[in-house]
Amino acid sequence: MASTTLSETHDWHSEDARRRVRRRHAADRRMRFYGLAAIGVAVGLLAVLLGSLILSGYTAFVQTKVPLQIYVDPAQVKADDVGGGNYRKLVRDAFLELLPVELSRTEQRSYLDMLSSGAPFLLRDRVIADPSLVGQTVTMAAPLADPLDQFHKGVIPRDVPEEQRRVSDQQIGYYDQLVARGLISAPFNWALFTAADSRFPELAGLAGALVGSFYALLVCFLISFPVGIAAAIYLEEFARKNRWSDLIEVNINNLAAVPSVVFGLLGLAVFLGFFGLPRSAPLVGGMVLSLMTLPTIIIATRAALKAVPPSIREAAFGIGASRHQVVLHHVLPLAMPGILTGTIIGLAQALGETAPLLLIGMNAFITSSPGGLTDPATALPTQIFIWADSPERGFVARTSAAILVLIGFLVAMNAIAIFLRQKLERKW
């Protein structure tokens, strides 16, 4: 637009000019549309992600069960050696009684396959916990085997050809008879939270992973919270600005961006290799996670300390407090809500961290909850990884359910952090 064309003769209402304006406005609308579309894509993908997890995971929150009346025969289970009884036979007999028809040998096998192979262990655990049950009749809701569980929940549809599903027509016949007698039910699956890992998907639960994650986060908190706050106070309130404090700052910022798998390598080489700490232990997991959480806590603490107005410090100095007294008695308490918020967010990140825990071996197959900080354990995200790798159909639902539990914890932690921020943080 050279200045000569801006003469009075220029017609702003000519068809040509109108077209140009229309085109420019169309370009503006396009830009706005692209922006909205991008946001739509991001939000839509989040919806698809959550939706697909919920769709595949909600079935694992119920478990198909059949009630068994089991007579704990003293002939099979000796009262003085309850651990070594033939529980398999007891459970099988009880399950056979549910079907009032005589079955041939092969029919029997096919029928018995419908019951979870882990059911005898459940009975055994109950009798070991209470040996007085020997000689009595125990009522137990025994889980069905994984294929039947999936069939009952509709994951395996009835109309696929027999050779393409893991439930035979014969078994469906027995299943229908049991359903007709009102014996099949699907109550809430408490075992998902009370049982540890298992090879049988219908028995596998998250208890071990939850305890392992709790221990690891506890260690992580115990290390990173005090160390992080102390480091932040030093850098923000005491350190003179010199080469050393700059070096520490650069280090903290870089540590925050180091890939998590590198922290796993550090844990493997130093904690396991050099110090010889036990493999797969929540103690080591927590130590590695604390190194990753430190930068988050330090950065959040420094921001919270900065937000405390100088008038507080000056007032404290004015009545004769020393530098340490100013910080510890006045600034730090006022910054605490912000520090706690940052800490909870850091711990939430640590809870979802997987790669470093894999490298220090917290992906072992462990069928009991860890009893202490040095026992082998899994954590929630590594349990998800193990189950995601398992071929059985039932583990797909378990994995999704475990993810929903993990996301539930993350949402709860972040909600607490937001609550703290809104209720406790003072605006100056």
Place this chain on the structure above:
Amino acid sequence: MFELVIAALVTLGALGYLMARQRVTAMAAESRVHSHSLPAYHGMFVALWVGLPAFFLSLVWLLLQDSVIDRLVLASLPEHLTEGLNAAHESLVISEIRSIAGGQVFGDPSPEFVAAAERLKTWGSLAGWAMLATCAAVALIGLLVTRQRIRPEFRARHGVERILDGLMIACAVVAIVTTLGIVVSLLFEAYRFFERVPLGEFLFGLNWEPQIAIRADQVAGHGAFGAVPVFLGTLVIAFIAMAFAVPVGLFAAIYLAEYSGPRFRASVKPVLEILAGIPTVVYGFFAVLTVAPAMRAFGAAVGLDVAPNSALAAGGVMGIMIIPFISSLSDDALNAVPRSLRDGSYALGATKAETIRQVLLPAALPGIMGGVLLALSRAIGETMIVVMAAGLIAKMSVDPLDSVTTVTVQIVTLLIGDTEFDNPKTLAAFALGLVLFLVTLGLNIVALRIVQKYREKYD
């Protein structure tokens, strides 16, 4: 035992605190002078000297106790059992002795091992009691020595503050120690790897087959550790992720910063942050469960052969994870452009889109570039998505529909399971880790530089 130590230290510390406080009050009253410090500081001074040295001593003790006892037990075994054992076998022997000591006996352990397990148990409990006794002794010495110094004119507050200073500095130095630990451990193990496989071979070799190196007759360095295909796969997947995330994230940021009203912004920003907060293992499972089968089905429908663990699926899902990084950093960069630039552009009659394209984006470009580089470093270092959704076999392929592997996948697969630090297979993981660390560090430093430089321009 550690609990006992802590309990003993807390008790002794509280005792010292009360004694010192009481002592200084009494002395001040007796000599009719004011104490320099509040009595509580005298108490704190003694309590810190009682508790801290013994506490750190017990930590170091715990860290070293097990490996020292392992060494001792190994040394106490009869010669013919330990002769010529390498590190892997030694740790096997130790874990067997440990499980015997823990009461889990499999099969018929040899009498030497049973005896060693007995020794292990005795020494373990002995070491525990020794730790308790030593710590208590150190604490008592601290109590006695500092008690002598308690006088009204003693500057206890200065003493306490000096100790606190020392503690705070030690905590701040943890960041440096961590970085050093990463660098030293990576360099050390990578050096041992490069002793077996030449550096040039690793950086420029075209053949990556680490698994065969386990075999005894396979000497490493015969082209099995050329990492170029691994680097290439990493770049392919990172490129796919960026190609998806940069436009989506950038346009989302433009809309949020320039077009949307405050209420829309306030409701969409948290949703994008949720995307950033979802653990990566969840994204990995999402890729396996939903995205990869969908892509395969789509590919079959249009007549393309899509690998079940295609780079496209892994990279695409990684892109979803990266969107919030790009959008929030670009949003910050756009918001940092001064109001006056916008106003000037609008005053010339430019539309919003023209202002964005010709004024805001050039002005915000350094910040956006910084964000993109940070996101790229994130993509290269991302582990779980690719471990679950990408391939294991290194191929010289840039086909997004094919399966490729990445640096992080190789690190995890090489180290999962039993790991001993004396074969090239596990050491290779550390060499890859070193490369990964250096590349991401470089990207981060460059990105932070760009962002900082740019910030100064408008401040």
